[in-house]
Amino acid sequence: MGNFLLLLQNENMKIYRRIRTWVMLGLIVAIPALFAVLVKVSVTDDPGAWDMFSNITIIYMLVSVFASVIFADIVASEFGWGTIKLLLIRPWKRSKILLSKLLAGILFSLISTILFLAVDFILSFALFHGRSVNEYPADYTAFSYAMEQMLYQYVDLLVICVIAFMLSTLFRSSGISIGLSIFILFARNIFQALLNPELYPWAKYVLFTNMDLSQYMMGGGQAGMTMGFSITMLAVYVLVFLAISWVVFMKRDVAA
Amino acid sequence: MTSQEPVVRMINVTKKIGSKTLIDKLNLEIPPGRVFGFLGPNGAGKTTTIRMMVGLMSISEGDIYIGQSSVKTDFEGAMRQIGAIVENPEMYKFLTGYQNLLHYARMTPGITRARIDEAVARVGLTNRIHEKVKTYSLGMRQRLGVAQAILHRPKLLVLDEPTNGLDPQGIRELRDYLQELAHQEGTTVFVSSHLLSEMELMCDTVAVIKQGRLVDVKDLRGSAEAGRRETAFEVDKPLEAAALAGSGTIDGSKLIVAVDREETADLNARLAAGGIRVYSITVLTRSLEDQFFEMTGRGGGQIG
Numbered sequence: 001m002g003n004f005l006l007l008l009q010n011e012n013m014k015i016y017r018r019i020r021t022w023v024m025l026g027l028i029v030a031i032p033a034l035f036a037v038l039v040k041v042s043v044t045d046d047p048g049a050w051d052m053f054s055n056i057t058i059i060y061m062l063v064s065v066f067a068s069v070i071f072a073d074i075v076a077s078e079f080g081w082g083t084i085k086l087l088l089i090r091p092w093k094r095s096k097i098l099l100s101k102l103l104a105g106i107l108f109s110l111i112s113t114i115l116f117l118a119v120d121f122i123l124s125f126a127l128f129h130g131r132s133v134n135e136y137p138a139d140y141t142a143f144s145y146a147m148e149q150m151l152y153q154y155v156d157l158l159v160i161c162v163i164a165f166m167l168s169t170l171f172r173s174s175g176i177s178i179g180l181s182i183f184i185l186f187a188r189n190i191f192q193a194l195l196n197p198e199l200y201p202w203a204k205y206v207l208f209t210n211m212d213l214s215q216y217m218m219g220g221g222q223a224g225m226t227m228g229f230s231i232t233m234l235a236v237y238v239l240v241f242l243a244i245s246w247v248v249f250m251k252r253d254v255a256a
Numbered sequence: 257m258t259s260q261e262p263v264v265r266m267i268n269v270t271k272k273i274g275s276k277t278l279i280d281k282l283n284l285e286i287p288p289g290r291v292f293g294f295l296g297p298n299g300a301g302k303t304t305t306i307r308m309m310v311g312l313m314s315i316s317e318g319d320i321y322i323g324q325s326s327v328k329t330d331f332e333g334a335m336r337q338i339g340a341i342v343e344n345p346e347m348y349k350f351l352t353g354y355q356n357l358l359h360y361a362r363m364t365p366g367i368t369r370a371r372i373d374e375a376v377a378r379v380g381l382t383n384r385i386h387e388k389v390k391t392y393s394l395g396m397r398q399r400l401g402v403a404q405a406i407l408h409r410p411k412l413l414v415l416d417e418p419t420n421g422l423d424p425q426g427i428r429e430l431r432d433y434l435q436e437l438a439h440q441e442g443t444t445v446f447v448s449s450h451l452l453s454e455m456e457l458m459c460d461t462v463a464v465i466k467q468g469r470l471v472d473v474k475d476l477r478g479s480a481e482a483g484r485r486e487t488a489f490e491v492d493k494p495l496e497a498a499a500l501a502g503s504g505t506i507d508g509s510k511l512i513v514a515v516d517r518e519e520t521a522d523l524n525a526r527l528a529a530g531g532i533r534v535y536s537i538t539v540l541t542r543s544l545e546d547q548f549f550e551m552t553g554r555g556g557g558q559i560g
């Protein structure tokens with residue numbers, strides 16, 4: 001039997017040997033840095049480090065965009081390049097090849113998230129020494145609050161990335177899958193705002209309503225929704241998206 | 257020769273897409289150690305058949321065995337024995353040639369770095385292998401394609417229209433290489449083309465496909481049939497010559513018979529001994545080319 005880790009190594013090679021990837025990682029460092037420097041030179045009173053940390057965290061959106069691009073591209077690009085043919089005629093089941101791609105994507109999302117966090121921390125604590133004014137809910141410290149928020153943002157990123165991954169296998173075109181993923185990434189806030197579970201009882205089963213787990217940090221959710229309910233909903237959606245990806249990828253005739 | 261078990265067995269292979277039957281009950285056995293051609297006009301179903309062989313397309317009915325492994329039920333076992341290029345050899349352009357080979361080497365157990373270097377040398381890419389593929393010419397990509405296909409020393413090498421885009425020099429090299437691979441290393445080579453002239457140069461046997469159906473399988477070497485050509489003997493007494501030859505047709509002062517080289521010399525000697533004057537001997541090039549056109553219909557054999 002072949003060694004699955006070697007498949008993962010291949011997928012990583014195809015991600016990190018592209019200049020695009022390094023541009024993304026560079027921007028994940030450069031844009032928060034630019035933002036922090038701008039704040040530093042434009043305010044007279046330094047904000048507190050933790051306050052600044054949470055301000056910079058808004059830029060985490062950038063990581064979501066980049067990770068979505070990687071996921072949306074990882075299957076479709078092989079079809080676009082025509083390399084899918086040489087990839088699939090190896091002694092490996094298609095299911096395992098797809099798994100290696102999913103894992104490589106997750107690895108990228110982790111690396112870019114950790115990089116972002118490190119940059120966020122360093123900038124906040126190196127440049128800003130003022131008094132923190134942010135207040136946190138009971139039971140939270142600034143640190144635990146920030147970390148829990150990051151965790152929920154990462155969950156949110158992963159859900160979007162799984163959608164991007166599914167679109168990538170469905171459409172086999174990087175352009176379409178990247179475009180659609182980014183559209184969903186930006187449009188889902190609109191859906192979330194429109195579909196208020198207090199007004200429409202069915203809205204609590206909509207994916208977008210459940211994606212922001214930080215809504216429970218301040219206490220109960222809307223319309224009786226709970227953290228457990230949202231996690232279950234997210235798990236169900238993610239499993240369905242992955243199942244669709246696998247079934248389509250395994251059954252599809254490759255005529256690229 | 258160890259065994260004459262066929263390397264590939266296609267049994268009633270059928271491919272349907274929607275209501276269209278692209279391949280219709282194809283039965284074909286490919287014996288080991290040969291360059292086996294798969295000839296047919298564009299759209300005949302060569303690529304479709306090859307895609308089914310390598311698992312890129314599902315097989316609607318029937319099955320394909322590579323050695324003992326069914327492509328349907330033991331895909332991994334079947335693929336371990338195959339190296340292939342399906343249509344153009346598309347590679348990762350942002351990687352070097354070497355990184356591309358490393359990528360495929362990792363996917364089959366037991367390929368050492370030394371083996372990669374050997375394959376690279378084999379296709380003559382040693383000098384450029386550490387450059388990015390985007391700087392390669394089509395011919396170089398073709399070579400890299402062959403290198404990835406032979407990395408794991410497959411029992412069966414499948415090449416779909418490998419001469420597309422190659423210059424005559426490249427075609428000759430490929431031909432010599434495939435012959436060597438088959439006759440010295442015992443690899444079975446299955447190669448498709450829509451050009452008969454290439455098949456005649458490259459292959460030992462050729463299967464002809466037309467509109468998804470197998471039309472004929474022809475031996476191009478070794479058998480008596482293969483070497484025979486229609487040959488015209490211009491003589492003074494055609495009737496007597498025909499009687500002496502025991503076969504053939506008469507066209508004016510010419511006797512036309514199907515003979516190979518040796519038979520030509522023998523017949524010439526017999527005619528001379530029988531007191532018939534032979535003025536000229538001409539090989540008529542009505543050969544496979546015409547037969548191919550007869551089988552597949554005109555217009556299919558050439559492009560442009």
Ligand SMILES: Nc1ncnc2c1ncn2[C@@H]1O[C@H](COP(=O)(O)OP(=O)(O)O)[C@@H](O)[C@H]1O
Pocket residue numbers: 255273276278296297298299300301302303304305
């Ligand atoms: N995915 C597909 N769906 C429907 N028809 C197809 C598909 N792929 C190929 N065909 C048709 O099948 C026939 C055989 O095509 P192909 O195997 O590519 O021929 P060849 O390689 O011999 O030129 C052609 O008529 C082509 O139009």
Ligand SMILES: [Mg+2]
Pocket residue numbers: 302303304416417
């Ligand atoms: Mg073809």
